[in-house]
Amino acid sequence: MMPLETFGLPEIIAGIMLLALNAYVLTGGADFGGGVWDLLASGSSRDEQRSLIERSIAPIWEANHVWLIVVVVLLFSAFPPAFGTLGMVLHIPLSLLLVGIVLRGSAFVFRSYGGRAHGRQWGTLFAVTSLITPVILGMIIGAIVSDRVGVASTRVGTSGFVEVFVRPWLSAFTIAVGAFALALFAFLAATYLTLAADTDNLREAFRRRALGAALFVFVLAAVALALSFQAAPRVAHGVAGAWWSLPLHLGTAAAAITAIVALWRRRYRIARVAVAAQVSLVLWGWALAQLPYLVPPTLTLRDAASPRETLTLLLVGLCAGFVILIPSLRYLYHTFARASES
């Protein structure tokens, strides 16, 4: 654990980066989850389900997507060597992630605006890419925590192609993390959609889906944790051993149980808060387990940090930016709080 006296600018910026990632997961992640439910839409209300998903995502997905850009930009501004390392070793999954993001975003607007002629084909492309992209995102995170990216980065040029550019991100553990991420996003989306729904029928449909997704979340979390003892001891032990570990675990469990009970009892507002808390705690747990590393076991936050001048300016810029951003976002969400009114 990091001693308190070394808490400074790099840690603050890293904390903001994590908050941005958290925001991305809670907003953009749910948009991906929406795509999953579009793919799995079924039953008599199938078309209404799809239409609700589309109306809920349309006005906000581009703004939600910017959180990812903020994370990337902060990473390369504040921790350039980490960005370089990830870009190098994770070239393949990051490129796949991009292809997924591009196809998904364009398919979504083409479906909304391209007339009804090919609407369903675009819809399918949108849904399939919504399924694949979160898995890749999860795999990337799994690869980073498992130390393999850091190790591979020291072997560039000396080890073979597969060893450096494929192994780090392709393993049972990373796939489990990927699937876990997908399940979380789907859980988030279904829970949000219970609130956006404008008929009881639809609300029930998404309530059932949310409960089903919760089951997947638990199973996949258990699988990922079991695999982590071997593949990512840092997380396994970090999560299991440190002082913050117990409260964090209890918090996550409490949030998860609250979410399920609330869904069961149709307390959707509570469910939404609880799901969001659960997802955020998972993310913070991962980050705490990594400290003080950004890319374990080679790059610490401190080693990777940009010069002080840059970090100071970034912090000033971020504060100014958030002063504009937060009210704007509130306005956006407030304006479109109910998908049904349009």
Added chain:
Amino acid sequence: MIGVRLGMSDLFAARTQMALSLGFHIVFAEIGIAMPVLMVLAEWRWTRTEDAVFLQLAKRWAKGTAILFAVGAVSGTVLSFELGLLWPRFMQLAGPIIGVPFSLEGFAFFTEAIFLGVYLYGWDRISRRAHLAAGVIVAVSGAASAVFVVMVNAWMNTPAGITLSGATISAVDPIAGMFNPSTVQQTLHMLLAAYAATGLAVAGIHAAVLLRKRDSAFHRAAFTIALGVGVPAAILQPVSGDLSARTVAAWQPIKLAALEGQFATERGAPLRIGGWPNVQREKTSFALEIPRGLSLLAFHDPSAEVRGLTAFPRDLWPPIIPVHFGFQIMVGLGTAMALVSACVLFLFVRHRPIVDRAWLLRLLAIVAPFGFIATEAGWTVTEVGRQPWVVQGVIRTADAVTPMPGLVVPMTIFALLYLALSAIVVTLVRSLVRETT
């Protein structure tokens, strides 16, 4: 050194992928900068006149912009990652300095995306005033994002605010980096390019329709508003280009020599129009030469000395042919756009009708794509002309590229992706235009 070990083809693939991505993104970026201005003007005319045609126009343009903006957003995302995927060593070096403008750009994107969402989907949800204000915010933040990102590019051309010790940066001053010697000229030129290219393209499309349906109120309104944005920008563009050229002359003499095809160092150098730079014989043949023109334009002194390419070692020469031709194309098209715009302006100040002149409508329809072609050409000049450097005088492109082998594969995939997207976007926009004709 890394380039040699990998063989040139990986470096070449990386460059091609970067160039394709940027060349693709810039089209949507320009549209994303200028279309909100057009939409807002149409909506403002509507609030002023209560004429429903303007409302219809604003909504129609908004629909097109939604498609194009989304493609711009996803292609821009690709670019932010690509900086690390293709040029990790450039980012390790430059991150601390260019990160600040890029972060500010991030917030500009945020406001842009937020208020575009409000604008596109909020017609019935918020007051008219709030709606118009949302449009204005989109237009302003679009321009702001262009300014921030071009600051980065200006820094790559004329780096400032860093102290190098060996291969690493020992001190940085991001503010000085943002306000480097090219910032003002390049951002101005880029913004004008966006308004000129988009304004004249939209005007040209509606001019083509007006040729057949002279009295469609809808197309008249669209045509007039688009000209109002495109014409002033196209007229100012050569002036701003001259500022850019003089900055290049002062800070990047090799680039200047390459774009002019100037091999020998001479006083009173001529301005060459066209011509074929023969790199072996170190001479540009077949050009129309205007005596002393280059010295005059680049240094505002007809007998100023212009350093030619031969004054510099060959390994610092950029590829001469694309740079020279890129420049000729940009200036040629820019001159044509400025002349046609001058005609429009002349008729306008004389209170003469514009829509009724078939010859002018035809000219405008022909000029429609020029701005975008000029933009691609201009970026070729800037980027290829800076070679072999990514950051002028600081780090070479070959040393910045990723060690990842097999870069032809991602390059091909992204090339196909852009090709497919372009085809779809063209089809969608055509059907949108056709709906109104």
